Amino acid sequence: MIDKRMEDAINKQINEELYSAYLYLSMSAWFESIGLKGFANWMMVQFKEEMDHAMKFYNYLNSQGATVKLMAIQEPPHEWESPLHAFEETLKHEQHITKCINELVDLAEELKDRATYNMLQWFINEQVEEEENDREIIDMLKMVEGSKHGIFMIDKELGQRQYTPEA
Numbered sequence: 001m002i003d004k005r006m007e008d009a010i011n012k013q014i015n016e017e018l019y020s021a022y023l024y025l026s027m028s029a030w031f032e033s034i035g036l037k038g039f040a041n042w043m044m045v046q047f048k049e050e051m052d053h054a055m056k057f058y059n060y061l062n063s064q065g066a067t068v069k070l071m072a073i074q075e076p077p078h079e080w081e082s083p084l085h086a087f088e089e090t091l092k093h094e095q096h097i098t099k100c101i102n103e104l105v106d107l108a109e110e111l112k113d114r115a116t117y118n119m120l121q122w123f124i125n126e127q128v129e130e131e132e133n134d135r136e137i138i139d140m141l142k143m144v145e146g147s148k149h150g151i152f153m154i155d156k157e158l159g160q161r162q163y164t165p166e167a
């Protein structure tokens, strides 16, 4: 049993996570189009992780006997000024998602909804990791200052990232 306010807030969060997936898929397509396959791979893994996040909330609502309501997903941008710009936008977006998760935690506390509060702990930790990953890549990109050789080396490294499905 879940409060209607929490049900609505989680449905909104499903939409936020699906938009995240859409945004990173769009970034993956853009990186492919400029020949940076390693960056494209990194974003493709991120897309899959965001789908997992959306499904975590989706499954949670179902397990609580609540109703999932899917909403229209906003159109993401299709291009960025540079790899650095794309990752700065990624970090900005993740900071927004962290704020959304924190607001869900506040609501769970207000409603004394222990089950949702408990489920959200995973997302709190995940957001720390997401922001940290983005900051690391931004630092690397700033270090190479757009040099072709530097971007090539980072592309090689980001090409190693592998998707691990959520247990």
Ligand code: OFO
Binding pocket: 017, 020, 049, 050, 053, 093, 094, 097, 127, 130
């Ligand atoms: Fe779902 O963590 Fe990124 O957006």
